[in-house]
Amino acid sequence: MIGISVINLFDLTPSYTIKERLPFAYGLGVGLISFQMLIYSLFKIQWTSLGLVLPWMILIFVSIKRKKLLMPKKSFFSFPKGFRNKLLIAGIFLTVIFVIFEALLRPLSAWDGWANWFIGGKAFFLAKGIDINYINYANNSTQPLIHLLLAFSFTMLGKVDDHATLLLFTSFYISLIGMIFIAVRKLFSTRLALLFTFLFATLENVIRHSGRYDVGHADLPLGYIFFSSALLLSLFIKEKSSKVFILYNVFLLIGALTKSEGLAFYAISQIVAIIYLIKEKKWRYFPFLLISLIPLAGWELFNIIFHLPTNPFLTKHINLTRVPLVAFKMSMEFFDINRWNFLWICFIFSFIFLAIRKKLSVITLLCILQLGVYFFIYLSTPIDPAVHIAGSFDRLLLHLTPFAIYTIAFVISLKPKIE
Numbered sequence: 153m154i155g156i157s158v159i160n161l162f163d164l165t166p167s168y169t170i171k172e173r174l175p176f177a178y179g180l181g182v183g184l185i186s187f188q189m190l191i192y193s194l195f196k197i198q199w200t201s202l203g204l205v206l207p208w209m210i211l212i213f214v215s216i217k218r219k220k221l222l223m224p225k226k227s228f229f230s231f232p233k234g235f236r237n238k239l240l241i242a243g244i245f246l247t248v249i250f251v252i253f254e255a256l257l258r259p260l261s262a263w264d265g266w267a268n269w270f271i272g273g274k275a276f277f278l279a280k281g282i283d284i285n286y287i288n289y290a291n292n293s294t295q296p297l298i299h300l301l302l303a304f305s306f307t308m309l310g311k312v313d314d315h316a317t318l319l320l321f322t323s324f325y326i327s328l329i330g331m332i333f334i335a336v337r338k339l340f341s342t343r344l345a346l347l348f349t350f351l352f353a354t355l356e357n358v359i360r361h362s363g364r365y366d367v368g369h370a371d372l373p374l375g376y377i378f379f380s381s382a383l384l385l386s387l388f389i390k391e392k393s394s395k396v397f398i399l400y401n402v403f404l405l406i407g408a409l410t411k412s413e414g415l416a417f418y419a420i421s422q423i424v425a426i427i428y429l430i431k432e433k434k435w436r437y438f439p440f441l442l443i444s445l446i447p448l449a450g451w452e453l454f455n456i457i458f459h460l461p462t463n464p465f466l467t468k469h470i471n472l473t474r475v476p477l478v479a480f481k482m483s484m485e486f487f488d489i490n491r492w493n494f495l496w497i498c499f500i501f502s503f504i505f506l507a508i509r510k511k512l513s514v515i516t517l518l519c520i521l522q523l524g525v526y527f528f529i530y531l532s533t534p535i536d537p538a539v540h541i542a543g544s545f546d547r548l549l550l551h552l553t554p555f556a557i558y559t560i561a562f563v564i565s566l567k568p569k570i571e
Contacts, residue, residue: 155178167391178327262368298370339561357553385400420518526548
């Protein structure tokens with residue numbers, strides 16, 4: 153409700169209908185609540201359920217009062233006709249039910265989940281604010297947003313409950329399903345949009361991180377935020393809307409405060425945006441870049457002032473002798489059909505096709521640039537790159553899985569006789 157209230161109240165995506173805005177609502181709500189908790193901590197305001205919820209209840213009330221949350225007179229969701237469409241919808245629905253059931257069935261088991269994100273959320277919850285002592289003691293160099301989200305959940309529940317909180321991660325999966333459908337539906341027919349959505353929803357690695365053994369990692373949420381940001385940048389380039397550009401910067405900030413990989417994506421996306429603004433001489437949009445830059449710089453300054461730990465995998469030394477090994481090991485993951493089906497194989501051919509035709513979309517460009525960042529990380533990692541890639545690259549690819557789905561769909565949409 154928080155996210156959709158803000159989007160509708162300020163009309164942040166003017167050309168989108170309510171149902172097209174909904175997939176963005178969850179991530180925006182998560183981000184806004186996290187920013188609120190950061191501000192409370194900065195001003196030494198203890199977190200309480202009433203103190204956190206009351207401002208948003210007022211905003212939702214204002215949205216309703218101004219008739220910004222009323223449902224449209226026509227049907228909110230028109231069920232697609234045709235047996236094949238209904239079959240695909242049934243497949244997506246059953247997969248989502250299975251993922252929710254899996255999330256509720258077993259306790260938190262992902263190592264990075266309970267040893268990093270959840271323990272940080274518990275520390276913040278018990279301290280009723282950002283606990284600097286915990287961060288330094290645990291040598292925790294991760295960004296704060298997931299910790300804050302979990303602490304918010306525990307505060308609302310009045311207790312620590314890992315099991316119930318896992319559904320927060322499943323909600324990113326559901327939102328991402330809706331977002332992929334809406335993005336691909338703008339390229340071609342409902343049937344093909346449903347097919348691509350089904351293919352994404354049933355990917356083995358996506359399901360693992362949405363509700364099975366790897367739920368609790370921050371990688372699926374980061375994939376959702378990356379794709380949201382990319383779609384909004386693409387929409388801004390198309391429509392030149394300042395409201396869309398504002399929302400794009402907010403999502404970039406959310407991603408930068410989720411994981412350190414989000415900082416790289418922030419830099420890449422803003423460089424692409426700035427190049428576009430300069431090329432098109434859209435000078436009036438430059439001040440909007442400060443919406444994300446100032447809070448992010450403030451958080452980094454906070455880290456410096458309190459001497460908080462830095463990411464141990466970020467080093468300045470790039471070992472070029474590792475290039476063949478890193479390229480080989482990364483390519484092995486692309487061809488892991490058990491984990492990814494033929495997704496990344498199709499993506500590689502799609503990228504080559506678009507590059508030859510000079511039809512790269514901004515979404516595909518951001519995906520390739522982010523992959524380049526991961527390549528350089530493995531060149532500079534202080535541990536054996538083969539071990540590092542084996543233990544992490546499948547999760548890094550999860551950040552870009554929606555981009556791969558969209559790129560393949562985009563290539564197919566260029567063929568004139570495809571429905």
